[in-house]
Amino acid sequence: MEGTSEELFALANAIAAVTGGSVAVEDLDRRVLAYSALPDQRIDELRRRGILERRVPDQAEQPAQYREVLAAPGVMRLPTLAEDELPRAAVAIRAGDLPLGTIWAIEGPDGLDPAGERAMRDGARLAALHILRRRSAQELELRAREDGLRDALHGGGRTADLRYALGLPERPRLVLVGLTPLRLPADEPxxxxxxxxxxxxxxxxxxxxxxxxxxxxxxxxxxxxxxxxxxxxxxxxxxxxxxxxxxxxxxxxxxxxxxxxxxxxxxxxxxxxxxxxxxxxxxxxxxxxxxxxxxxxxxxxxxDELARRPELRHPAVEAMLAHDREHRTEYARSVAAWLDAVGSVATAAERVGVHPNTLKYRLRRAGQLFGLDLEHPDDRLSAWLQLRLAL
Incomplete structure (x- = not known):
């Protein structure tokens, strides 16, 4: 988890020792990055749940409180949101104007004194340095993996170097996933x-x-x-x-x-x-x-191959398609329907919307006009592939 290390846990313990209550360090998504674990600290059920789940339980008024804390220049004392909740103080973790998270401390029996506020402010500055350092290290690691994968996709780089950049064992089990947006002709890319x-x-x-x-x-x-x-x-x-x-x-x-x-x-x-x-x-x-x-x-x-090498196209199919375009006939559609129907005249005629005898006539004429040999399996396959792509 981002920002989590022994240093943050030690920081939470140090703040709790001064404030007297349990301390939690959170990121901007309210995940608990670290928490104090002193034997005599004050703690309530909400904090216990946050520690166990590593995330602060949702409450209706929480978003407003977090906005106030992140906007405040220093430590804020906040009202309780439930009867069994102990009073809390909070401070934003920032790097300049960039918010990074928050620190929440349950107040001790006598409330939060100036020493406690100072500990929280100092702790927020130290937490900011630590989170930024962790984030930079993670970003560098992610960038190295990204560059390594890009080289691997293009077949470049030494295998040993790529394995190191990607953090892979010598004989890894690999699966590649590709993601792309659905592209529709009428829409913007x-x-x-x-x-x-x-x-x-x-x-x-x-x-x-x-x-x-x-x-x-x-x-x-x-x-x-x-x-x-x-x-x-x-x-x-x-x-x-x-x-x-x-x-x-x-x-x-x-x-x-x-x-x-x-x-x-x-x-x-x-x-x-x-x-x-x-x-x-x-x-x-x-x-x-x-x-x-x-x-x-x-x-x-x-x-792709037919587009790249037009000479591979079946000449009889090309002639039939050209004839249909020029004379508004339907020889190609009729032949394609018959091939789709695996030679069933009745099924093909129904799909085209003509009488079976009309379909038989068109098939016979296609052979006479264009030299299309529908008796030969290779010609049938070649014709079907080209018609499947053309119609």
Missing amino acids: PSVVRLAAAAARHWAAVHGEAAVAAVGRTVYVLLAEVGPAAARRLAEQAVAALGPSGGGLVRAAVSRPAEDLEAVPALRAEVDDVLRVISADPGCAAVAGLTDVHARVLLAKVA
Whole structure:
């Protein structure tokens, strides 16, 4: 937990020794970073619960009290919020004008004297230095992991150096997760910057050893010593958590497992293929692996190759599509429906909305006009792939 160490616990004990009551050091999210543990300190049930849960229990008037404490220049004495609650004093932890947290002290039997106030003010200054030091160290570690993951994604760097930067054992079990916003044609492209920032915060909280790096429109997360099922659960949690903070709906792809950092570029290619499919279709599952969308990924690869090398396109299909565009005929749609129906004329005719005899005529004419051989399985497959992508 951020800012937690023996130094903060010792600081809480030192303040409690002067104030006479239990002391808690909290961050801005009201998490208890450290607490005093002196044998004779005053303590109440609310403080016990905060220590056990490592978070201050919610009370209706709390937000207003925290705002007052963070705005006050010094120590504030606050009214109790429940009958069994002991009086408290609080002071903000700041670095200049930047708020970092708060210190709360239960007052001793005689209240808070000047020595107690001074101890709280001095303690707040020391806590600020400590939290900033801890935060800087964590940020440096996160940056090293980010740089290491980016190098691994591109296949660069020495394996030993990357393992050290990522904090990995010699033969780690790795799974790569990719996150990207759902992209719809009519919408503005979602901000990947917001998603990257939200993803870094999320993974730091739920899986501190994860390495997170944004490359292009994708946020990549490298998980070590996590099985495929656990990685998928973590990805599902991330999608649910990051949608609102990331600026829109989020899609996640989960790679196959690997045991070598040199496999990371291949894992990235796999994740990119899956994200390409699921981020462009709102009907797809929010989280998927290659086995979930294998057929669609394969079709996308075929489409890429046909676009890159037009000479590979079936000449009869090209001629049929051109004829339909020019003469407003429906030979291509009829052939595609028949292929989709695995050769069932009745089913295909119903899908196209014509009589079965009309469909038979169109199939026969397609062979006569364009030289399309629907009797040959290779020609059927080639025609179906191209029509599947064209229509």
